[in-house]
Amino acid sequence: MGKPWKIVLAGEGGQGVQSVAGILADAANDQGREALYIPNFGVEQRGGVSVAYLQIGDEPVGAPKFQTADIIIALSDRAVTRTTRYTGPDTVFVYDSGIENLKDEDLPTGVKKILAIPALDAAKRELHPRVFNVIIMGAVIKATGVVPEEKAKEALEKKLGYKFEQKPELRDMNFKAIERGAELVAEAL
Amino acid sequence: MTVQPAMPMSWRRETKPHKFCPGCGHGLVLKVLGQAVDELNIQDKMVFGCDIGCSLLAWDFFNVDSIQTHHGRTTPVITGMKRANPNLIGVAYMGDGGGYAIGSQHLVSAATRNEKITVILVNNTQYGMTGGQMAPTTLPGQKTETSPYGRDVSKTGNPTLGPEMVNAITGEGAYVARGTVSKVNKLKEYIKKALENQINGNGFSFVEVLSACPTNWRTNAEKTWKFLEEEMAEYFKVGEFKVPGSREEEGQSNG
Amino acid sequence: MTEKPVQEEKRVFMTGNEVCAWAAAAAQAEIMYGYPITPQNEIMHYWTRLAPKYNRDFLQTEDELSAGFTTAGGIMAGKRAFTATSGPGNILMQEPFSMAEAMRLPTVAIIQQRGGPSTATVIYSQQEVTMTSLGGNGEGLRIVYSTATHQELFDYTIKAFNTAWKYRFPTFVLADGYQAKMRESLKMYDPEAKGIKMVSTEPYVGKEGVPGVDRDPGHFRNTYNVEEELYEVLEQYIEDYDKMAPEVAEYEEIGSQDADVVVISHGVVSRAAKGAVQELQKQGYKVGYFRPITIRPLPVNEIRDIANSAKKVMVVESANGQLDRLIKEKVYGCNAEMIPFFKPGVGITTEEVESRLKELF
Secondary structure, three states, X not given: OOOOEEEEEEEEOOOOHHHHHHHHHHHHHHOOOEEEEEEOOOHHHOOOEEEEEEEEEOOOOOOOOOOOOOEXXXXXXXXXXXXXXXXXXXXXXXXXXXXXOOOHHXXXXXXXXXXXXXXXXXXXXXXXXXXXXXXXXXXXXXXXXXOOHHHHHHHHHXXXXXXXHHOHHHHHHHHHHHHHHHHHHHHHO | OOOOOOXXXXXXXXXXXXXXXXXXXXXXXXXXXXXHHHHHOOOXXXXXXXXXXXXXXXXXXXXXXXXXXXXXXXXXXXXXXXXXXOOOEEEEEEEHHHHHHHOHHHHHHHHHOOOOOEXXXXXXXXXXXXXXXXXXXXXXXXXXXXXXXXXXXXXXOOOOOHHHHHHHHOOOOOEEEEEEXXXXXHHHHHHHHHHHHHHOOOOOEEEEEEOOOHHHHOOOHHHHHHHHHHHHHHHOOOEEEEOOOHHHXXXXXXX | OOOOOOOXXXXXXXXXXXXXXXXXXXXXXXXXXXXXXXXXXHHHHHHHHHHHHHOOEEEEOOXXXXXXXXXXXXXXXXXXXXXXXXXXXXXXXHHHXXXXXXXXXXXXXXXXEXXXXXXXXXXXXXXXXXXXXXXXXXXXXXXXXXXXXXXXXXXXXXXXXXXXXXXXXXXXXXXXXXXXXXXXXXXXXXXXHHOOOOOOOXXXXXXXXXXXXXXXXXXXXXXXXXHHHHHHHHHHXXXXXXXXXXXXXXXXXXOOOOOOEEEEOOOOHHHHHHHHHHHHHHOOOOEEEEEEOEEEOOOHHHHHHHHHHOOEEEEEEXXXXXXXXXXXXXXXXXXXXXXXXXXXXXXXXXXXXXXXXXXXX
């Protein structure tokens, strides 16, 4: 109860942050919770940083955008720079430890916690680069508890079920990616 | 004793005499349109849309439901109406400024989409209502209020050839013609065919009418007629440009 | 008969543009005329997917002038017709909307505001308030509903058709790029199942009988020959509008009657204002929230009451005072100090409103 979780997901176009936000919003809604998801759009949509603003709670959500996020997941150096403005003393800031060219001074200060997770690396080595964003979804779920893992899997099934029917191994891989994302966060915490 | 020529049944007597200047060609166009409406018996189904410009003076001309719209916008109003109720017969009546300048995108697009409406465009080579400015149809060298030394085609381009353009962009089923108020029998035939083409659901129908504006041309009767029949008709060729299915049908009935 | 688009009330989770398409379908809208412009495109996208299933129609026009004028034509043929646009498209549509005002055509338009002036951003603003309410060379004889939630987008899109056809003034649903693109939950329903009867439509042209024989012809015009002729028409229109105004004016408020400071906002910004006021009320501040749902006509009496009882009224909007000007016109002579909080073309967060309000105590 109380205030909704305020989540910012940011990455490069093509990293799939918008689909992750969409699936999480669907999962929360299916569970009967209140979700509000707004993508950034406009000219930045192509070739820029893609930012998804997601709020999940038990009461109807207020303003669609917010000043301070409870959790930020940044997946590229530009995404880190771009999302620093949404940090506050209670923000958990998560970034991928595999981001190249990222200097320590680029990371936000004065936040509750900074977590580096090797999601990109895990995707490449253990699963498939394409499920990188699903690993991120697993990480968000673990870090916030906004939806249970099972609900997220159901939402994935809803969205990608037609692909899973053709290639059942895809289902396993996506579900593993959720679990793996959760583990990565648990380890980092 | 003088004999009043009979008014078409579809004319509204209460609004006659009409509001056009003496010698204006609009009255002649609206007369043959009225006759065509009578002969096709579509007074109850026709909706007459008129533009801004002198054409607006026809807003209460007929005993026909009529919509006076904005400058250049009669084509989309009639298009929207026809799309919403295809049983109606939509006529968009406008001048050359309305059709070829401010409303040219609507004319081109309605023609391209083959909208099942009839556009009647009266070409008198200038803007009449606003006092005789240069129009897309002003002839090379012709003097108007905004081309006081004569239209300079090197600066303002050549006069728009409307039916030729519409002919080029319309597909099967369209009817395209140019008539003149100096040959009213032929003009009536064209306007009637343009209406029939819509009634038969074939496609876009377009008739440009060469017309006279002695008020702004500042011409007497003789010079008016001369300009219309000689100068205008030389540049703007009168005749039919596209008649749907006519050749095949005629060929069959003749053979 | 084709089945209804929405039958049983159901909870859905979708974007605002999708909501608008469903609401228009549920309201028995018969034809949409439209031209692409961001951020309203998906209204057309969803409408064109729904329309053939429910025997509705769509025409993509050559520009917004045409979209507005074809809508007028569809309405004159007696159909529940609508369009949607934004920003520069809204500018072009002012021409057909002014004709709709002149001829009392019940056009319905959904406006998804984007940044301005000019092309600006495709994202968001509240900068089309003046244009949507007062655009055109006339008197702003229009009805503008400014929605804040997806539920309202659904409710007021349906209502817009009824208000338009009941009173015969152009009616607008004014939302914005955020509402267009964000997803949240709402309940869709069949209006009739909720006791909302759709106001019946009637053709202006093509009625039964031969004009001039069985009935008078319908001669519809927007041009008048002499000043007095126009004045007489406008006097009647304005009388009709003023009579209608209290019947259609709507608002939402929380503790606005006995607060020291009242925040006035509209549309999506009111979500931030509401959140801020509720938080501050919890902390004991004497602060109130007021939001006109109809920004034209405004709920004048309620606004004047607030401006007489509160010490300060803060107007918050994503524009440089467009709502503020409308409010100030109505509160002339009232006591409250008017405080501006304007961020043209930019979203406003709950946190910002909260901290600004605290400065006023």
